[in-house]
Each structure stands twice: as C-alpha cells, then as structure tokens.
Amino acid sequence: VIIFFQIFSSVSLAQEQVTNSPEAVENPSLEDALNNLWVLVAGILVLMMQLGFAMLEAGFNAAKNTVNVLFKNFADVCLGILVYFGFGYALMYRPETSSELILFNISGVLGLSQPYLFLDELVPRQGAAHLSVYIDFFFQAAFAATAATICSGAVAGRIKPWAYLLLTFLLTGVVYPISGYWVWGGGWLSEWGFHDFAGSLVVHAVGGSAALAVVLILKPRIGKFSGQDELTSTEENQLFPHSLPLAGIGTFILWIGWYGFNAGSALGITGDISSPDTVGKIALNTTIAACSSSFTVIVYRWFKNKRRIDLSSVLNGILGGLVAITAPCDVMMPPQSLLVGIVAGFIIIFGVYSLYALKVDDAVGAIPVHCFCGIWGGVATGLLREDINLGTQVLGSSIIFAWSFFLVLGIFKWIHQTYGIRISKDEEKSGLDWQEHGEYTYLSLEKLEKEK
C-alpha cells in the first residue's frame, strides 16, 4: 500500500511536467481535425474486430474450450495493448523531427524511440505528423492486438494459457513492431518499394505464420488425424464447431471492422493526406473482394459438393477475400478486386484441403485465411499493378513470412522443450474450461433438468 502511494505521488509529479507539452502543440487545422476524427472512428472499428475474432473462434471450437477461447481473446487484447504502449510503438515508429530522441538505431532495421515509451511525450511520428499522437497510437495499437489475436483460434484446445500470453507478448512486443517498422515505419522494406497498404503481410501473414509455427510445435489435437480409437464419439464430435451463430456474428463483425482496418489506413480523408475518393475506393475494394471470395466458395461447393454448401467455408471465404485485398486495396480498381477475391476463394478451399492432407491441425482455418491469403494479397499487388514490382512483392512477402514463422518457431520450440506448452491428455479430453478457469461455458436448462 505504501509503495502504491509512492507511485501515486511520483506519477502526480510526472504529470505536472508533462501536461505542459500538450499546450505547446497548436490546434491543428480543420482539415486535420477531420482526418483525426476518421482515424479515431476507424480505430474503434479495428478494436471491435477483437470481438469478431473472439466469437468466430468460440463458435468454431468445442463448448468445452469456449471459456478458454474467450479468455485468450480478452487477455491478449489487454496484454497486447499494454505491451505496445510500453515499448512496441517505440520500436515501430520514429519521431518526425528530433532524431536525438532515438535511443538506439540500426538504420532501417531496428531502433527505439524514447518519446513513445509509455507515450510520455507528444512528438508526432514520421508519416503521421498530421495526427494526434494519441489517436495514431490508438489506431496502431488496435492493429498490434489484431496481429496477436490471429493465433488464438488456430492453437485452440491444447495450449497452456500462460504460453499463449507469452506468444501475445512476443508478437506485440517484438515480431510485429519490428517487421512493422521495416514496412510502415520507414525501414528497409519500404525503401525497397514493397507495397502493403493496410497489412495483408504486416498484420495478417505475421499472425498467420506465427500460428503455423505454434501449431507445428503443438501437434494436432487428439483424434484429429489419428488415435480416434481412443476417443468416445462424444470426444470426436468435439473437434467440430459448437455454435455456428457465434461464428456468424464473429465473421460479420470482422467484416465491418475491416472498413476501419483498410479505409482507416489512409490515415485521413482530406487535404494532402487523402481524399474521399481514395477512402471510398478502399472501402469499395474491400467490399467487392469479400463478396467475390465468398461467392466463389459458394459456387465451387455447389458444383463439387453435391449441392451442399457448408456455412463454415462461406465464412472463411469472406475473411480470405478481406485479408487478400488488404495489401492492394488502395491501388486496385474495383473489377480487379473482384479478381483478387475470386482467387482468395480458391486459396481458402485448397488451403484447407492442403493443411488437412499435411495433417496440420488449425482449429479455425486461421492459417489459410491469414497466412495464405495474406501472402496472396502481397503477390497480387505486384501481379495486377504494372507500376509495382512483382519481384519485390514476392520477396518482401516471403521475408515477412519467414521472419515471423522462424522466429516464433525457434523461440517456442525452446520453450516447449524446456517447460512444455501443451496441456495434459486428460485436460484436453475434458476441456480447458474447468481445469484452467473453473467455469463452464453454458449452464443450460436441459442439463439442469436432467439432474432432477
């Protein structure tokens, strides 16, 4: 308690010094107030995507693990934002002017900006001098949390909660901000001319590749590809989605949030920064790719699957189109987005098949959606635009994949060998909810009535 009061008073003093600096910043132009408003609203939409991920993953997993899935999704956004607030943003961006504020700097590769540690000074960052640092941070932090939460679904049902939080820490504090700096913070990939407008690679492939790495370390859930003889039919069923309405809610919230993600990445809507046409084109491309990707899945299923169209594929089809259009959404014409989406639809279908054939157990399809379609987004940018170098796009996409995949693979392989990140067989069969959280997801009337 005494320590607390000491912190209190020191923080109170700190505040006195700091509150002077906001006054120094002049009120921005009306133009930039408008740009700030759009980025703030977009940031709120991006943060809402966390609810989308939580519901999608909850719906696609077993009821016995749903408290755990929800816990991971709430804990990762809280931890991820705190880490990015502590030092992630400082790793990713550099101040506009005062280079003396950079604590260390291997030019283009790695650095740390002192004013952004716990955001204690209001110095605009490079590339967003027109935005309030607070609003820019809020928007960027929501992106960092997205990169982290992508892994949650793929590894569901078998990872220890502390290991998952460690993964969140690694992604929001190391992997994402460093490769983010390379592409968006002025680092070497941006100097090469690599184009990833809103993060098909920087966010989605980073998250999806990390998911692939951890899934390979964890190995499949019991009974997914083998050992089904040791499962009861109940336990076997628990490898399937337990609530498609939740998955539907999740997918649609993600779709809506994506307008903040893509169109918000214009960092404004007027003046020198952007224009309504630019922002509108991004929103339209995002929409068209989502629609054409999911409709491709529908048509494919109709002809190949005896006219039975499963909803799960349609939902992942929407998400695949959204991920793919994220990199080129600012440079495509709407009919091109149609094409980007169609290909994404096929990638979802064959990506899911391939992972199944390779016996890689991704519980929600996060790897085809975020990793494969993310890479497709990067490649499509070079393929469809003559002024963007296809080679750079392929190489840059590969580098970001490799960076996230091998770094996470190396670190988590070591952690797994040392401490073990997979739960016990018994816990896996009975579900994480009771063992790790002491709660059940549902307490339904039916269950209760049976006990009478």
Add this chain to the structure above:
Amino acid sequence: VIIFFQIFSSVSLAQEQVTNSPEAVENPSLEDALNNLWVLVAGILVLMMQLGFAMLEAGFNAAKNTVNVLFKNFADVCLGILVYFGFGYALMYRPETSSELILFNISGVLGLSQPYLFLDELVPRQGAAHLSVYIDFFFQAAFAATAATICSGAVAGRIKPWAYLLLTFLLTGVVYPISGYWVWGGGWLSEWGFHDFAGSLVVHAVGGSAALAVVLILKPRIGKFSGQDELTSTEENQLFPHSLPLAGIGTFILWIGWYGFNAGSALGITGDISSPDTVGKIALNTTIAACSSSFTVIVYRWFKNKRRIDLSSVLNGILGGLVAITAPCDVMMPPQSLLVGIVAGFIIIFGVYSLYALKVDDAVGAIPVHCFCGIWGGVATGLLREDINLGTQVLGSSIIFAWSFFLVLGIFKWIHQTYGIRISKDEEKSGLDWQEHGEYTYLSLEKLEKEK
C-alpha cells in the same frame, strides 16, 4: 487457368486506362470531405444491419434451420452487392452531366447508365455530385442488400437455397433499382412529389411485398395452421423461436444500423447539402418512433394479455416503429414521430393477428414490420404534413407495393410451377441444415454427453 491469366492481363490494362480518371477529379472542398465521411460511416452502419437481420431471423426460427438462415443472410449480401455493382446501380441512377453516357432511357421509367456498369468510370450521379462515387455506391449497395435480405426471414424453413438466391438476384438487379429510380433517381414518382426520404417504401415495402408474394406461393410450413396431427410435439415446437438472445442481438443491431439508414440518407451533414440540425432531427425522430412503437406494444400486451408481455412482440414493435419513421424522418417534428411510432405499434399487433387469421405463414413477422409499417410510413408522411399531398403518398405507396408484389408473384409462380421452389416434406421436418449444408447449428455438450 489460362483464361484467368487472360482476365488478369486484360484487367491490368483496363486499370491503366481507368486510373487516369480519378486524377481528373479534383480534391473536393473540406465541406464535402465532411459530408463524404458521414455517408461512409453511415454506409458501414447500414451494412451492419445485415448482421442484425441474420441474428433476428436465426433467433426467431428453429435450430434445425439456423445454418440455412445464416447461409441465406451471408450469401444474399455477397450476391446482392455484386449484382448491384454489375448493373443495379447503373439501372437506378443517372450521371449528373453527360447524358450521352446513358445506354438507353425511357424517360422517368427505365434506363441504364454506362459509367456505372462495374463502376468503371468516376462520373458523379444526379443528386450526389458532392459525394465520391465510390462512397455513394457503397452506401447505396448496402441499401440494395437490405431490400433483398428482408425476405429471408419470412420464407425461412421451406425455400430451396437456389430459389432464394434467385430472389436476391431479382430484387437487387431488377425490382429495387427500377422502383428506386422512380423515387430517388429522378424518375416519375419523384416528379409527382412522392416523398419517401430513406425508404419506408423504396426499401422496406419492396422487400416486404416480395416476401408476401413468395410466402403466398410457398404456402405455410407443415403444421403451422393445419396438419398438426402429422407432427410430433417436437416438430410442432420447432415452429417457435429457438433463441431469443439471438433475436435480441439482431433487433438492437438493426436499431443501431438504422441511424446510418435514416440519418445517412441526408447524404451529408453540412453546407448546401444538409445541416447538423437536419441530421440530428432525423436521428431523434428515428429514436422516438422506435421507443414509442415498442412501448405501445408493451402497454397493449399488459392490458390485453393478462399482464404477460412477450419479448418477440416488443422486438417487432421496435422494428415497426423504425420502418414507419423511415419515409417521413426528415419532415416530422419529434412529437409527431411519437405518433407515427404509436400507430406502428398497433399495426404490428394487428398485422400479426391478421396474417395468422388469413393463414399466411411469415416465420419472423417480416411482412407486418416491413410491408405494413412501410406503407404506413408513406401514408403518415401525407397525413401529418400539410405541404405533402396525402393522395400522392397513398397512390405512390400502393404503386410500389404493387410493383414489387405482382412482379415477384408472377415470376416466382412460374418458376415454382416449372422447377419447384419448396423443399420436400421430409427435409422440412428434419430441417434444412443437414440436407443443404451438411452442418448442424449447435453441437452442445448436452447432446454429446447423452451419447456417452
């Protein structure tokens, strides 16, 4: 694959030509940037209504049909937007200036604007020259998707999925854009002085009338009004809502989305286009009508139903008020909205009774909500405003109802007689989920535990 690459290259070339045109458009005034931002945000809210419809309909239907309900709601928005992108928008709106770009034109009745086919040229449309074409299209496409999705709930549990997608195609590609042109695109009903600000008729009655037509063709679900003796008590129960929390989520998301629908239809918030007072009045009228309509239902139920107030009616009460205020939300004073809502509440109550008495099986109450309250909205505009002609409102409302109802009735009667749009008796009893989609909505612990 070869065809694909040909499309790729042709699209790539197309893009080169086209990207020049955006440069030609000058950066709009700050005023219009603000107007564009509001319409973009409103469009996002309107698109979110699709999630509202999906959840409302899922909750109000049986669990055995919920995957199908969700599929229809996701597929219709994807297909609907693609169709409207292909040629719907081109049917509905005319370019501001260059009349040589109109491919054909029966003045005031029907036409097709070349620049809006797949949106390949940036020519502002009549009535929205201040908006980015992309943003205007995004907003309008969300409206088209709404008109289509209204039908989904009413016809639930018995229509073949391909027939439903055909209905979506018909609504977003023909019915909605043509009558939309009459009222909002400068066609003959707008020249008459018919007032339907945000679409009580143009969107809601169009969707609701089409739903009525298809419901009459489909006939009621087995056991709804007769033949209950061939049903088990289980099958009988499946005619009732399976999850009221989902219905509650759906209703509230629709309410929230309606602020985009109504207040966004001002197409701006400042300058010559609109003002904060106008937009604020619309938002307030929308709110008051929703509240007074649902509270009317509550009071009525309290006195007539032995103090038992069912939630389903309250939810439909909210929606009825929202539909009714949609046409006159820009011209009412707030106390008038109170009145519009109160009447809407009674329409919901007696509309549901009437359909039941007439043995019309509307699985979610879409017809009273969207068709009856939509017409009331059109009539109320003439009744409460002295400067708007009541006769025009009554006639215009009737014409839009008749246009959608008889066109859909005619086409679908023919399709039904030729191919059959209703699923088999067995499939209806066991539910569409497994037969059409190969998935179950829920895989609950209880079910699984029973199998042990």
Add this chain to the structure above:
Amino acid sequence: VIIFFQIFSSVSLAQEQVTNSPEAVENPSLEDALNNLWVLVAGILVLMMQLGFAMLEAGFNAAKNTVNVLFKNFADVCLGILVYFGFGYALMYRPETSSELILFNISGVLGLSQPYLFLDELVPRQGAAHLSVYIDFFFQAAFAATAATICSGAVAGRIKPWAYLLLTFLLTGVVYPISGYWVWGGGWLSEWGFHDFAGSLVVHAVGGSAALAVVLILKPRIGKFSGQDELTSTEENQLFPHSLPLAGIGTFILWIGWYGFNAGSALGITGDISSPDTVGKIALNTTIAACSSSFTVIVYRWFKNKRRIDLSSVLNGILGGLVAITAPCDVMMPPQSLLVGIVAGFIIIFGVYSLYALKVDDAVGAIPVHCFCGIWGGVATGLLREDINLGTQVLGSSIIFAWSFFLVLGIFKWIHQTYGIRISKDEEKSGLDWQEHGEYTYLSLEKLEKEK
C-alpha cells in the same frame, strides 16, 4: 380512433408553428458541423451500450430468466428515452440565453426549462451552444438510458417487471437529471469545482447506488446465501451464469461503446470546444485503464487462485477500469490511467468478496463495477491531479452516492411495503420467463428430441 385523429390534427398544426424555428437557426460553421458529427457518432456508440448491458446480464443470469432480462433491457431504453424526452432533459439543462423560458428555478438545485419539454423548441442549452439541440439531446438521452439500465442486472431474477419499469422512470425522470444538473447543467456541484468528466459518478455511481438500494430491499435470491436445503441441485446451479459467450459479447460491446461515452463527452473534436489531442487522450486513457484493470485481475487470480483464472472476473475487471477512468479521462496522463485501472482491478476483486461476505446478492456484479469503481473514479481525480481538490471530489462523490441511494431506498421501501416488488417463491424457482412473458429463452433441439 376519433381521439387519435384529433391528436393528429393538433400535432399537424403544432408542427406548422414549430417548423419555423429551425429556419431561424443559421447553418453552423464547418468547425461545428464536425463537432456535431463526432457527438452524433458518439451518441450512436453510447446507445449501443444498451445491447452490451443486455447481453452481459443475460449471460450472467439463469436461462430461466433470460427473456425477462432482455425484456427489461429493451423496455428500459424505450421508456427511459421517452421520459427523458418528456421532461428529463428539461430538468437537467438550461437554455443558453433566454432565462424567461425557465418554468421554475431554485438556483443551482432544481429547475425546469420549458423549451425542452418534448423538445418543441430549438434553443441551445448552456455549455453546448455549438451543438444541434437534437444531436445533444440524442447523446444525453443515451446517457440517461445507461444510468437506468445499470440496475437491471443486479436485481435480476426476483423483481416484478412493473416495479423495474417504475425504477427506470424514477431514474431517468428524477434521480439522474437532477444530480446531472448539479454537475453538468451548471448546478451547485459544478460551482464547487467537482470534476466528473463523463460520469463515473453522474451516470455509473447513480445507477450502481440505486441498484444497491433495490437489492437491499429485495433481499437475496433463494438459496444464494441460505435456504439452499430447499433447493434442488438444478435450482442451485441456476444462480450461476448460463452463457459466457453472451457475457463476453456484452462486455466487449460496452468497451467499444465507452469510446462514445468518454471521448464523445468532449462534445466536439475541434475549434474552441476540443481538439484531436484531447479526444485522443481520452480514448487512450479509456483503453489503458480497461486493459490494466483486467490484467490486474488476471495476475491476482493467477497467484491467489491456484492458477485458475475465471472469465467472469476478467470481464468485470474490464468494466471496472472503464467506469473508474470515466471521471478523470480528460485530465490524466496515460501512465496515470494505468494506475487508475490497476486499483479498479483490486476494487472489483475485493468488492465482489465484500458483497458476498455481507450477503448482498448482486446477480452480475453491477455494484462493484458501477458504484464502487465509480466512486473510485471520482476520488482518483482528486488524488492524481494537484489542481483538483481531493476534498471536493470525496465530498461530491459521497453526495451523489447518497442522493441516489437514499432517494431510491426511501421510495422503493414504501412501494415494496405497499404493493410488494418481489415475485413469489414459486415464480422465482421456475423462472420469470414463462410466468411474466409466456416465452422460453431457448427451444433447443436437445430438449425437443427428448420429448420424442
């Protein structure tokens, strides 16, 4: 019916007189159009919080009472907005200029502004002259509805529906607008220098204190602390949450809505009113407090609870942090928000323990979240800011707590003794859904299959 038509025509006339006044208001500056847009969007976010409350409370309560919980949440927002529209807003705010329009006025304590009864005149209010009265009212009404709905969860499972609606009436028509006037409408607490930026006290503690009062009158649910021997194990289980996914949806929607609540309370984003930095700082502080509060709960549980972290506490942790930062969100620096959140996390943990020890039955944790953390928010403002008087904050917070608690306690004690506000024992055991609403929350396949 005749009465109806008379009302119709009188309203029609009224409208003729009134519609003149909007014309008198000049189109505001572009700056203020932008401010209005932000407040409108924020109001939509705040209204969305109603869905958050509904889902949180539904998830945290038994399935047998969920229709009732949803009904209360929908009915209170409808009734609450109508009451606030009728006279609540008129009690809370005074017109900017024309003091002759105030019907009565005990200076600083109580008054009534004629133009705001049913909003029939467009006179700007003190402190928001730059806003459209409609938009300001919309934003304020969403706040009033929030204050009311806070009680819903705490009293769940045992209050008669009419008594709950009476409580809504009391809160939105009397308690909230009067103390709101003291702090935000220019009343005596604001003159004292009491700082409550967005309503830790004015909204949350008012709602939470009322909840505490009614919970004390109602007494605990059967079997919560005693009398468990008369319960079957089924009935005992029904004291626990029935659906954590719904609780998760609710919490996250509340979090998202809070950006409207806090950042919208700046009543603008540019010009003399506010700035992007101010609004951004508020959004950031809100985020950081939510994250640090919930992470505090996670860490505490991990060490104290044998590494089992229950989701329910994490969710309430998020909400506690949000409530606490609401009062000082405009004057804290981000690292201070971290501290406000950490303390809020502990308050949640020990608040829940304390209520349990004192045998106070709060079905969802609304009292620790809204009352205790609300008061902490008021106190923290004085503790961490040297320029805000700690004494004033403590005293002001106590006064608001006392005002709401004792007023509601007195009135409801009398009502309870006269009419009885608690449902019968039988109804409590079987649930309110069937008795009060004639509906069941779920009609699941499992239940139905059993009946075969």
